[in-house]
Amino acid sequence: MKKLRRFFLWYALLTRRLLRRPAYVAVLLLVPLFALALSLFAGQDSGVLTIALCRENPDDPAAAAAVARLTEGESVLRFYEIHDPDAAREAVRRGQADAAWLFAGDLEAQLDRFARRGRADAVTVLQREDNILLQLAREKLFAAMYHETSFAIFSDYLSDGLGAGPLERAERSRWYDSRTISERMLRFETLDGAESTRSGSPLTAPLRGLMALLPLLCGMASGLYCTREEREGCYVWLPARARRFLPLLSHTAAIVPAALAGWLAMALGGVSVGFRREAAIFLLYAPAAACFCELIRCLCPREEHYGALIPVLTVAMLVFCPVFADLALLPALRLLLPPTWALRAAWDAAQLAGLALYALVLFALTALAAFVRQKRRGL
Amino acid sequence: MRRFWIYARLQLRRAALLAPRMLAVTLLLAVLTATAALLLRAGEDKAPEPVRIGVTGDVREETVAMALELLQSMDSSRFSVRFVPMDEREAARALRLGQIGGYAVVPEGFAYGMMTGEHRPITYVTASGGADLGAEVTRELVETIAALVLETENAVYGAQDFAAERLPGTDPYAAGDALVVRYAMRVMDRARLFELETVSATKELSLAAYYLCGLSLVFLMLWPIGCTPLFAGRNRELGLLLQAEGLGAAGQILAEFFSYMLLMLLGILVAGLTAALLFGHFGLSVPELKGAPGFLLGALPAALMLAALQFLLFELAEGVIAGVLLQFLNAVAQGYLAGCFYPAGFFPEGLRRFGAALPAGAGFQVLRARLLHERASPAVWLWLLLFLALAVLLRRRRNREGRV
Numbered sequence: 001m002k003k004l005r006r007f008f009l010w011y012a013l014l015t016r017r018l019l020r021r022p023a024y025v026a027v028l029l030l031v032p033l034f035a036l037a038l039s040l041f042a043g044q045d046s047g048v049l050t051i052a053l054c055r056e057n058p059d060d061p062a063a064a065a066a067v068a069r070l071t072e073g074e075s076v077l078r079f080y081e082i083h084d085p086d087a088a089r090e091a092v093r094r095g096q097a098d099a100a101w102l103f104a105g106d107l108e109a110q111l112d113r114f115a116r117r118g119r120a121d122a123v124t125v126l127q128r129e130d131n132i133l134l135q136l137a138r139e140k141l142f143a144a145m146y147h148e149t150s151f152a153i154f155s156d157y158l159s160d161g162l163g164a165g166p167l168e169r170a171e172r173s174r175w176y177d178s179r180t181i182s183e184r185m186l187r188f189e190t191l192d193g194a195e196s197t198r199s200g201s202p203l204t205a206p207l208r209g210l211m212a213l214l215p216l217l218c219g220m221a222s223g224l225y226c227t228r229e230e231r232e233g234c235y236v237w238l239p240a241r242a243r244r245f246l247p248l249l250s251h252t253a254a255i256v257p258a259a260l261a262g263w264l265a266m267a268l269g270g271v272s273v274g275f276r277r278e279a280a281i282f283l284l285y286a287p288a289a290a291c292f293c294e295l296i297r298c299l300c301p302r303e304e305h306y307g308a309l310i311p312v313l314t315v316a317m318l319v320f321c322p323v324f325a326d327l328a329l330l331p332a333l334r335l336l337l338p339p340t341w342a343l344r345a346a347w348d349a350a351q352l353a354g355l356a357l358y359a360l361v362l363f364a365l366t367a368l369a370a371f372v373r374q375k376r377r378g379l
Numbered sequence: 380m381r382r383f384w385i386y387a388r389l390q391l392r393r394a395a396l397l398a399p400r401m402l403a404v405t406l407l408l409a410v411l412t413a414t415a416a417l418l419l420r421a422g423e424d425k426a427p428e429p430v431r432i433g434v435t436g437d438v439r440e441e442t443v444a445m446a447l448e449l450l451q452s453m454d455s456s457r458f459s460v461r462f463v464p465m466d467e468r469e470a471a472r473a474l475r476l477g478q479i480g481g482y483a484v485v486p487e488g489f490a491y492g493m494m495t496g497e498h499r500p501i502t503y504v505t506a507s508g509g510a511d512l513g514a515e516v517t518r519e520l521v522e523t524i525a526a527l528v529l530e531t532e533n534a535v536y537g538a539q540d541f542a543a544e545r546l547p548g549t550d551p552y553a554a555g556d557a558l559v560v561r562y563a564m565r566v567m568d569r570a571r572l573f574e575l576e577t578v579s580a581t582k583e584l585s586l587a588a589y590y591l592c593g594l595s596l597v598f599l600m601l602w603p604i605g606c607t608p609l610f611a612g613r614n615r616e617l618g619l620l621l622q623a624e625g626l627g628a629a630g631q632i633l634a635e636f637f638s639y640m641l642l643m644l645l646g647i648l649v650a651g652l653t654a655a656l657l658f659g660h661f662g663l664s665v666p667e668l669k670g671a672p673g674f675l676l677g678a679l680p681a682a683l684m685l686a687a688l689q690f691l692l693f694e695l696a697e698g699v700i701a702g703v704l705l706q707f708l709n710a711v712a713q714g715y716l717a718g719c720f721y722p723a724g725f726f727p728e729g730l731r732r733f734g735a736a737l738p739a740g741a742g743f744q745v746l747r748a749r750l751l752h753e754r755a756s757p758a759v760w761l762w763l764l765l766f767l768a769l770a771v772l773l774r775r776r777r778n779r780e781g782r783v
Contacts, residue, residue, distance in 0.1 A: 018700065021697060021698050021700075021701055023695065023696040023697050023698065023701035023705070024696075024698065024700055024701040024704070026701075027696065027701050027704045027705050027708060028704075030708060031708065034708070034712055041726075041727055041729065041730045044727035044728075044729065044730070045727055045728075046725060046726055046727045046730075047725065048515075048516065048721070048725055049724070050724045075519060076515045076516055076519055077519075089578060092578045093578050093579070093583070094583065095583035095584075095724070096724075097724075098724060110572075111572075114565065114568075114571070114572055115565065118564065118565060118568040118571060119568070119571045120571070120572055121574055122572040122573065123572060123573050123574070124573070124574045124576060125573045125574065125575050125576065126576050126578050127575070127576075127577065127578065128577065128578055128579075128583065128585075129577070129585060129586060130575070130577075131586065132429065132430065132459050133516070135456075135459035136430070136459050136460070136516060136520055138570075138573060139456065139459075139520060139523055139524075140519070140523055141573070142527075142569045142572065143523040143526055143527055145572070146526070146527055146530055147530060149565070149572075150530050150531060150534050150562070151534075153534070153558075153561060153562060153565050154534040154537060154538065154558070157538060157557075157558050157561055158538065158541060161557060161558070161561065162538070162541070162542060162546060162549065162554060163546075164541070164545060164546065175537045175538075175540060175541045176533070176534060176537045177533070177537070178536065178537045178540045178541075179533065179536040179537065179540065180533055181498065181529060181532055181533055181536075183498040183500070184500050185498065185500055185501065185525045185528060185529050186500060186501055186502075186503055186521065186522065186525040187500045187501070187502045187503070188502075188503050188504075188505065188518065189502055189503070189504050189505075190504070190505060190506070191471060191474060191475070191504060191505075191506055196504075196505050196518075202515060202725070203725075203726070203727075203730075205515070206715065206720070210711055213707070213711075214704075214707070217703055217704060217707045218700055218703075218704060220703065221607070221699050221700040221702070221703035221704065222699075222700055224607060224608065224699045224703070225698075225699050225700060228699075254700055258704070303608050304397060304400050304608050305400060307604075307605055307606075307607045307608040308400045308401060308403065308404040308605040309404070309605075310604045310605060310607065310703060311404060311408060311601045311602055311603075311604040311605045312404055312407045312408060312411065312605075314601055314604065314707065315408055315411045315597075315598075315601055316411055318597075319411055319414065322477060324720045324721070326477040326514075331476045331477070331478075344475065347506050348475070348506065351475070
């Protein structure tokens with residue numbers, strides 16, 4: 001009991017000395033403010049690609065329907081309508097749009113032609129260069145015209161394939177809609193079996209990854225602090241065993257406020273995965289991050305070396321962990337980095353066990369490294 | 380003036396002590412950044428990697444297997460999406476490792492259910508629950524495919540009903556099957572609906588050049604975190620002493636900034652040459668880049684301005700932790716808003732303008748102008764002067780208050 005009280009006293013003192021620094025508190029407050037600002041902007045129109053839509057003939061019903069489907073539907077692509085083909089071309093030239101889709105003036109007739117011959121000049125796609133995203137976006141374009149295309153194929157098949165001869169449009173429509181299936185064909189789930197919903201906005205999507213990095217940075221900075229204090233002999237009066245674990249406590253004291261600020265930021269940014277899961281991640285991630293920082297400090301004991309490693313580790317985590325994009329590179333390396341586990345646990349509850357195991361392994365390695373380090377110093 | 384040079388020489392010596400380590404860090408950072416560039420596959424000579432989606436469950440069923448085979452061998456989407464048949468355990472593992480964007484679980488008797496109108500929904504499993512952009516894109520793609528299948532199914536039932544009622548001699552199911560074949564052919568032909576036209580963009584960067592600018596800026600903004608020992612170890616009492624000796628806040632700041640700037644320039648030189656070597660070795664090309672030295676020279680104003688900003692941030696944040704934290708926040712927030720991680724077009728108009736007005740945005744414009752051989756805006760020089768002036772004011776205030 002006495003030991004526990006002393007532990008909390010040390011923890012409180014280490015936290016207090018940080019929180020007494022106005023710059024530290026101000027920076028921590030900036031984090032949720034940044035998330036709040038992003039979430040305010042997230043309501044505005046944004047998307048991974050911007051595509052200008054232009055109808056050569058505003059009266060063509062097929063083009064009107066396709067444009068309406070694209071602009072009114074929910075999508076990670078941003079569509080906007082432009083009325084002049086030259087302006088659309090200029091928007092692509094100037095980089096205001098990634099592509100422009102110009103719908104033919106006689107789109108309905110072109111789709112009929114496509115149904116019969118498998119070829120038509122339905123849409124002119126203007127772009128500066130082709131890439132995977134633009135190719136995938138064209139699938140969206142095809143889907144937006146699919147109702148009319150499908151109806152044209154169906155009509156052609158009735159009159160030509162089944163030999164029913166020419167039929168009135170109203171009649172074809174009646175047969176086409178004779179059995180409309182409204183059941184869901186797809187069910188979205190996450191790896192832990194929960195229903196998966198669309199994220200609020202692509203703008204706030206990287207917040208979780210960044211908030212996983214933030215406490216680590218604080219922990220690493222605390223490592224620099226501890227190294228200097230050790231060099232200055234601030235804790236020589238403490239018993240060797242206490243000195244072994246004091247840096248870990250110091251890192252935790254730096255990590256916890258940052259993790260709480262990150263938690264608040266995620267809640268404000270709308271990327272939180274629920275209180276219980278977030279609390280579990282927080283409780284496991286904070287010690288894991290502290291152990292990671294201390295392990296690196298034990299392996300790299302000189303202040304200058306350790307300080308120099310911080311940007312390298314930061315870039316490594318930005319590149320290898322799925323913060324901005326999941327590049328799936330060097331899976332073994334990314335498993336060594338704490339944000340990977342925090343992100344996995346957020347996406348899949350089963351991975352909480354993985355995070356716990358990771359924290360345990362890190363703790364054991366850190367204790368061993370700290371012990372070896374003290375022995376080498378003859379303590 | 381003599382005191383200024385003595386102090387500047389002292390600061391240079393401090394920076395020189397840190398230089399070997401910082402150069403090692405620079406090398407590592409350059410390798411990491413070049414790796415990121417390689418991963419982004421920005422080179423135009425390389426075929427882009429298609430998005431991978433796992434397909435599990437009843438994939439051996441004849442119709443499903445045939446559909447997958449058709450998609451993989453004949454459909455135009457095979458260059459952008461790859462459907463990989465696998466078992467569910469393997470798919471879950473691949474998803475956790477980020478090797479696939481998601482996987483679909485085809486239920487038992489799915490194809491038969493479709494023929495009889497008895498729907499058994501496919502479950503599409505994502506890792507993130509929507510937190511990752513890649514997952515969002517594949518999710519939207521799968522939704523699109525499902526909508527197409529549903530529309531086709533409606534038409535097939537319509538044809539069956541028509542044949543059953545109007546064409547007594549025709550087998551409705553055979554009529555439905557024939558329509559499915561026709562649909563499959565037309566869906567495969569869908570690329571023939573579009574005429575692709577490449578618009579020459581005289582005023583815009585290619586994607587490869589865009590990411591070169593973005594990654595260069597991120598590098599410039601994260602690099603100073605390694606200099607923390609240089610700033611955190613500053614003796615504030617020395618500031619008071621120098622002031623008393625006649626070297627004011629402006630002189631102190633200029634001397635310190637001068638040494639930091641030289642260290643940074645050395646870092647840029649090493650990073651630039653390493654990246655150029657790596658790019659050359661791996662055959663990564665940026666069409667607008669006519670040579671690394673020219674680009675490095677062009678990047679100088681942006682580098683100086685960012686160095687001044689980082690210098691000011693270290694001056695603002697007392698203590699190691701706040702300093703590192705502030706540098707990190709500055710790098711990711713400005714980098715994100717200025718479009719270093721995602722193209723600026725990704726942001727809403729208001730945020731895009733805000734991002735362009737930020738120091739990182741001004742830096743981006745300088746790099747962009749260099750690659751496009753345009754005149755750069757003088758905004759970076761204004762920012763540079765502002766940051767240095769603020770640093771001087773801050774130091775002056777601190778010296779006046781006698782704070783250490």
